[in-house]
Amino acid sequence: ASLPLYKDHQEDGNYSIQMPPGADNGRLYTFNCTHQDPVLREIFQNPKFSQAMSLAMDREEINQVLCYGYLRPSGFSLSHSSPYYSEPISQLYAKYDPEKSRTLLDQAGYIDSDGDGYRELEDGSRFQLTIDIMGGVRLTDICELIAEYWDAIGIKVHLYIALQEIVVPRRLNGEYDITVANTPTHPLTQSHQYGIVGPNLPFWHRNAATEGPDWLIEVTRLIEKAKTTMAPEKRGENLIQIRDLMTENIPFICIGAEVKIWGNNTRVGNTPKLISVEDLYRDFSRTVAHEQLFIRE
Helix, strand or coil, X not given: CCHHHHHHCHHHHCEEEECCCCCEECCEEEECCCCCCHHHHHHHCCHHHHHHHHHCCCHHHHHXXXXXXXXXXXXXXXXXXXXXXXXXXXXCCXXXXXXXXXXXXXXXXXXXXXXXXXXXXXXXXXXXXXXXXXXXXXXXXXXXXXXXXXXXXXXXXXXXXXXXXXXHHHHHCCCCCEEEECCCXXXXXXXXHHCCCCCCCCCCCCCHHHHCCHHHHHHHHHHHHHHHCCCHHHHHXXXXXXXXXXXXXXXXXXXXXXXXXXXXXXXXXXXCCCCCCCCCCCCCCCCCCHHHCEECC
């Protein structure tokens, strides 16, 4: 929000504002595919439901209202920083289309039969979900908008705002409907969020080792192939297949990638022009190390 002010005073303030062209995916809205409630478990494992929820989100409105135009709206895919990023694939279920969203939910059998504006589940109860989020004004504001979008397609959404010490254990123990989590940046460096690499992993499908869907089993196989090949072109083929399977089945919903705006005093030398908080190259998520910098006299 303060960027115009900072940009206007770069020269007299002896600092430089950096706006790198790359962008990293923002927070993810992750469904609990092994929910204790069997009805919700079936819903969250249905790709049509995930696709409908993604299509119902007006990412451009979020961009203009809450991100000041510095969001690159997209669905979940490999990030803009990845060499295997594809703009068409990232937009597959990211265009705002509430009518198509309603159609997908109708096809999945979730209908508003009593005309009160909300769909019903199989037992006749109202279709309602809760989003777990950690406190923070901006994240809360985004979730409030998302709740309105999903309410408009007939799903009542509640927000559960709590401290990290409460939200994270609920996430890891599978005690949530939807949780807002950091983006898994790369299938090979964060395989525990993409594939079945151990008991209760990934956290969004805790029993995947014994009951995982075919597409997730295939993602896991491709991760292992990519990790064990020495041929870059073969690894690239595996990562593209992983990207496409994840984008089509949507275990998480992404609103897009945010430009990471930052700055430095002009006395600081050897600062990079490109910066990312991704750990794509396993650099502990930091692009700037203090050892590389120097101070001009």
